[in-house]
Amino acid sequence: MDPDFWLFLAVGFAAQLVDGALGMAYGVISTSVLLSFGVTPANASASVHAAKVFTGAASGLSHILYRNVDWKLLALLAGGGVVGGVGGTYVLTSVPGEAVKPYVVAWLFLMGLIILYRAWRQARPKVFSWKSPFPLGLVGGFFDAIGGGGWGPVVTSSLMGAGADPRKAIGTTNTAEVFVAAATAGAFLVSLLTGHWETEGLDGLLWSLAGLIVGGVIAAPLAGWMTKVLPTRALTWIVGLLVVSLAAWQAWMLF
Template sequence: MPELTEFWIFLCVGFAAQLIDGALGMGYGVISSVVLLASGVPPAHTSASVHAAKLFTTAASGASHLLHGNVNRRLFWLLAIAGCIGGVAGAFFLTQMPGKLIRPYVFGYLLIMGLLILWRCLRQGKERHVMPGAFVAPLGGVGGFLDAVGGGGWGPVVTSSLIGAGAQPRQVVGTVNAAEFVVTCAVVAAFVTTLLTGIWSEGKGLADHILPVAGLVLGGLPAAAVAGFLVKRAPRRPLTFAVALLVITLSSYELICASDIFAPENTAQETVSKPSLAEITK
């Protein structure tokens, strides 16, 4: 059964992505979004599906970090509130854009996220204590908006920026992961609202992606449960480098394929759609 094969593929993707996310504070959303988009899922459906899966994984991951003392409560609330505002705005923006039009731009954004992760891997700086300042709220808002639009990006934007400013990695990863649960709830609520009110006209096909979402959830939950432990033990640089290369490679490939949409010779004829992951696994 090709559907069952697709479920197991996404279960493995969810487990690996959440292991990386638990250790680095980034990776689950970006990796899951790249794989879903590459399998032919529209951008808005991808973001909604990934955030639905993240409801469960971020809850488990945030609880694990809280249990291990990795959360700065003051920074948590500042990021969570700003992230919710940005995330809701991003969700409404995404649902009003045609999927075929925005798809190349989403991959371009994910490519930038991959380069940002790679830059974070190669850059080393001294740690210092960073208290919530004027830049934290705008950072949370931008991170929430881009996370909703791209289906991932909260970690690469917020975690990398705070660690780049010199904050202690363990506290940043734990706090950003915990705040991500609140932001994810807001984004999912925004998607549901647009669906129920009819604002999102293309949202009815979400049920077609229930197996990939189930795979992402069931694969990610076991890894999320040990996130607090992973952030203390996992080798950060090799994992960061691997995530960056994966995202850059997949995004670059999809951008090359998507560029055919804008080719002059294709304006008067239909482009041939790529096979989905389910079709490939038949």
């Protein structure tokens, strides 16, 4: 068996454990590792979204079982995310995705600071009243496709910054992600088959993809349980610190 399988099994396990528990970072972690191996951005994004179809399904089922999902919010986020993901796929296979990354980084940093402020003030979760979850999903899906990750950081951090219950924000965002990942992976496939996207090297990523899937599926049940049992304030602090750290890291890579 290819050594890449075991390496990416470990990467997939760690990434899904973080993503399933905190609502973000599977795509960012997995894509960053693939890019460090010299994989092109489009190939990395296509591979990660294919893996997220399976890991997202396992994660979503776990969150449903632990009752971490708001069904109305799920439908609106997933609908917007599907449209945004397909649009982002078309852009990524047409123009460099680096052009939009500075705006994503700035948004993440702002949301992270807001979440940390709420944790510091010990603000209690309130009934979420975001009036436009469909556009939020649209933006999250677009940036997710462009960067190979970004759905969780954009959507989860925005929900929590607006005062949503951390468990519901994380569980709903994770469950919606499987629909976004399926649509994005399908869009990459259509782009490849129609000749809009010409790429090489995807066949060499099969063992890496298998490792990401297996590791993520193993970690998903544990991550859902962690979201259920972690104290709300601790969860808020952890998510805020993670968002700010991811934004700082991305800014360092960009500038």
